[in-house]
Amino acid sequence: MVATRALDLTSGLATLSLLCGLFGSAKGVSLEVSTEGGNSSSPLLYGFMFEDINHSGDGGIYAQLLRNNGLQGSKPDLTAWGSVGNSKIAVDSDNPLTSAITHTLRVDVPKEATGRVGVTNAGYWGIPVDGSNFHTSFWIKGKLDGDITARLVGNGTGTEYASKSISVSSNGNKFTVVDASFETTKAPDGNVYYELTVDGKSVAGSSLYFGLVQLFPRTYKDRQNGLQPKLANALESVKGSFLRFPGGNNLEGDDGGSRWKWNETIGPVEDRPGRQGTWTYPNTDGLGLDEYFYWCEDMGLEPVLDVWAGFALQSGGNTPITGDALKPYVDDVLNELEYVLGDKSTKYGALRASYGRDDPWPLKMVEIGNEDNLGGGCQSYSERFTAFYDAVHKAYPDLTLIASTSEKSCLPSSMPKGAWMDYHDYNSPDGLVGQFNYFDNSDRSVPYFIGEYAQNGVDWPIMQGSVAEAVFMIGLERNSDVVKMAAYAPLLQLTNSTQWKPNLIGYTQSPTGLVETSSYFVQEMFSVNRGDTIKKVTSDLSFGPVYWVASSAKDAYFVKLANYGSKTQDISIAISGKNQGKLTVVADDDAKAANTDTETPIAPTDSTVSAKDGKFTFTLPAWSVAVLAAS
Ligand SMILES: *[C@@H]1O[C@H](CO)[C@@H](O)[C@H](O)[C@H]1NC(C)=O
Ligand SMILES: *[C@@H]1O[C@H](CO)[C@@H](O)[C@H](O)[C@H]1NC(C)=O
Ligand SMILES: *[C@@H]1O[C@H](CO)[C@@H](O)[C@H](O)[C@H]1NC(C)=O
Ligand SMILES: *[C@@H]1O[C@H](CO)[C@@H](O)[C@H](O)[C@H]1NC(C)=O
Ligand SMILES: CC(=O)N[C@H]1CO[C@H](CO)[C@@H](O)[C@@H]1O
Numbered sequence: 032m033v034a035t036r037a038l039d040l041t042s043g044l045a046t047l048s049l050l051c052g053l054f055g056s057a058k059g060v061s062l063e064v065s066t067e068g069g070n071s072s073s074p075l076l077y078g079f080m081f082e083d084i085n086h087s088g089d090g091g092i093y094a095q096l097l098r099n100n101g102l103q104g105s106k107p108d109l110t111a112w113g114s115v116g117n118s119k120i121a122v123d124s125d126n127p128l129t130s131a132i133t134h135t136l137r138v139d140v141p142k143e144a145t146g147r148v149g150v151t152n153a154g155y156w157g158i159p160v161d162g163s164n165f166h167t168s169f170w171i172k173g174k175l176d177g178d179i180t181a182r183l184v185g186n187g188t189g190t191e192y193a194s195k196s197i198s199v200s201s202n203g204n205k206f207t208v209v210d211a212s213f214e215t216t217k218a219p220d221g222n223v224y225y226e227l228t229v230d231g232k233s234v235a236g237s238s239l240y241f242g243l244v245q246l247f248p249r250t251y252k253d254r255q256n257g258l259q260p261k262l263a264n265a266l267e268s269v270k271g272s273f274l275r276f277p278g279g280n281n282l283e284g285d286d287g288g289s290r291w292k293w294n295e296t297i298g299p300v301e302d303r304p305g306r307q308g309t310w311t312y313p314n315t316d317g318l319g320l321d322e323y324f325y326w327c328e329d330m331g332l333e334p335v336l337d338v339w340a341g342f343a344l345q346s347g348g349n350t351p352i353t354g355d356a357l358k359p360y361v362d363d364v365l366n367e368l369e370y371v372l373g374d375k376s377t378k379y380g381a382l383r384a385s386y387g388r389d390d391p392w393p394l395k396m397v398e399i400g401n402e403d404n405l406g407g408g409c410q411s412y413s414e415r416f417t418a419f420y421d422a423v424h425k426a427y428p429d430l431t432l433i434a435s436t437s438e439k440s441c442l443p444s445s446m447p448k449g450a451w452m453d454y455h456d457y458n459s460p461d462g463l464v465g466q467f468n469y470f471d472n473s474d475r476s477v478p479y480f481i482g483e484y485a486q487n488g489v490d491w492p493i494m495q496g497s498v499a500e501a502v503f504m505i506g507l508e509r510n511s512d513v514v515k516m517a518a519y520a521p522l523l524q525l526t527n528s529t530q531w532k533p534n535l536i537g538y539t540q541s542p543t544g545l546v547e548t549s550s551y552f553v554q555e556m557f558s559v560n561r562g563d564t565i566k567k568v569t570s571d572l573s574f575g576p577v578y579w580v581a582s583s584a585k586d587a588y589f590v591k592l593a594n595y596g597s598k599t600q601d602i603s604i605a606i607s608g609k610n611q612g613k614l615t616v617v618a619d620d621d622a623k624a625a626n627t628d629t630e631t632p633i634a635p636t637d638s639t640v641s642a643k644d645g646k647f648t649f650t651l652p653a654w655s656v657a658v659l660a661a662s
Contacts, residue, residue, distance in 0.1 A: 082279030090155030104313025221540025340400030
């Protein structure tokens with residue numbers, strides 16, 4: 032969170048346009064886009080920020096579908112698990128799978144057992160069965176010679192969406208790995224559970240132990256241990272330029288011990304202990320360091336890796352780590368960077384190669400900490416930033432290093448050359464509009480990353496807030512010589528378990544359960560229509576309630592507009608030599624309208640527009656965002 036800065040309404044023209052807004056606009060807004068000169072615009076401007084919040088990772092974009100599948104977290108329990116037949120289930124700590132997966136699921140089968148016995152898993156508030164080829168795997172200990180049946184079953188209906196009989200030969204001495212692929216039938220909703228059963232008689236009076244049970248649909252780009260296609264495809268359509276990960280607060284941990292530790296998120300999943308995440312639930316870390324880089328590679332995103340900078344979130348009495356005590360954490364980051372960037376001759380580069388990735392990852396940007404201006408981090412940040420900066424810059428002089436705040440009082444008195452600053456803004460719609468000119472005439476010497484921003488105070492993005500975000504983004508784009516990157520946050524939300532609202536995209540476990548919010552459409556429209564040069568725009572009016580920015584890329588011109596008001600606005604745009612265009616508009620007369628899990632009234636529309644007498648003319652609806660792409 033950051034304090035809202037006051038709207039700078041110094042110009043009389045701004046007041047005039049406000050009055051026009053009040054009394055209706057007879058005259059309209061006429062814009063002339065210069066085809067000469069202009070400032071260069073960052074090629075990375077729009078992208079994504081990701082952390083596991085609201086089950087956006089486990090239960091979300093990480094495609095593994097069973098909840099509590101490795102009995103991880105600070106207090107392993109039977110969450111999501113159930114028993115079948117007259118067997119009894121328990122969390123077992125005497126039969127660990129590995130030194131990382133220390134708990135397994137014990138199934139006690141009574142002597143008199145008949146029929147099927149086994150376990151069920153309810154998934155993350157259900158399981159999305161999309162009709163693709165699924166894959167399941169688990170470890171089993173206990174004597175069994177026979178078939179285990181894996182099924183996907185409608186919860187309440189009993190409808191079977193998949194059934195696979197897997198032949199197993201296991202014993203009581205050690206864990207045996209089992210895996211199988213099988214066809215599924217697409218389910219109409221997400222109310223589906225997973226089941227593993229055996230013939231009760233064949234195992235009567237014994238105990239079976241199950242370790243790390245996994246279930247995957249066909250993943251995005253068929254990547255092993257990969258992403259959920261429904262969500263990955265929605266992100267791919269935005270054509271973002273970068274991905275910031277793994278947090279956010281979830282990087283920091285509630286205390287130093289529970290911070291995100293890169294070295295515990297790599298290698299075989301059975302060697303990843305997982306951790307109690309910052310957002311109340313256990314993280315499996317199946318979506319680990321390498322998986323983030325594969326995500327970037329598969330979606331064409333520049334990775335922005337956030338590293339822990341000696342500061343945890345611990346409520347009340349935060350004690351940042353400073354002085355000599357920082358050294359091991361600085362070394363840990365250098366090891367992490369060697370894992371990412373080192374070739375196979377280095378210790379950690381060789382480790383990465385042993386996990387299947389020979390080539391170093393193309394990492395160019397590293398952020399040092401997260402929101403160190405907040406919660407008692409400010410005073411020590413200058414020292415902490417400098418310690419990490421100096422060590423990392425010395426080892427990797429080509430990396431762009433980003434401070435986690437732009438508050439001068441938390442930063443070194445002069446920022447090292449080439450370093451950037453991160454600025455976050457969660458705000459009311461009016462507050463975001465008030466930030467429109469925040470970067471106008473700001474010091475150009477230290478570039479900005481807008482690592483997180485969004486409207487706040489609502490359950491789902493509302494149209495007024497999405498227009499306000501567009502106004503804020505127009506301000507960013509106008510200043511995209513110094514504002515290099517910007518990301519809406521948070522990105523994804525499982526509607527059944529949400530901690531922070533609103534989010535860009537909502538989803539349920541129905542195969543078709545995807546909510547593209549009004550803010551999602553704004554992100555998409557702004558990202559796919561990008562120029563490399565910001566053009567001067569001349570108008571007889573000042574900004575508000577209509578805001579605009581124009582850019583060009585070779586012969587194409589893009590004019591982005593936002594109407595932050597309840598009246599329609601007549602627009603006229605002249606771009607010398609341009610007569611044909613596509614106009615994309617997203618709007619709703621109702622400022623409070625929102626796409627939610629129950630209704631989706633808002634969707635962008637495209638139309639073809641032609642210039643008459645050298646001018647494109649059209650009417651912007653109330654509360655609207657529009658992009659004119661002219662060629
Ligand atoms: C069926 O859904 C209910 C409600 O979400 C859940 O409590 C129950 O565990 C599910 N059943 C199975 C077998 O997972
Ligand atoms: C999850 O939420 C959706 C609505 O967002 C609802 O239809 C569904 O029944 C919920 N599922 C569970 C298991 O609570
Ligand atoms: C990961 O590194 C930390 C030091 O930052 C260390 O305490 C921990 O034991 C390491 N974990 C593994 C699995 O090597
Ligand atoms: C280019 O940047 C300068 C410095 O911030 C600014 O004064 C000028 O208005 C910008 N020009 C355009 C076309 O945005
Ligand atoms: C507000 C809210 O829904 N919070 C939920 C976030 O997720 C955790 C863990 O799944 C739940 O316990 C919270 O209730």
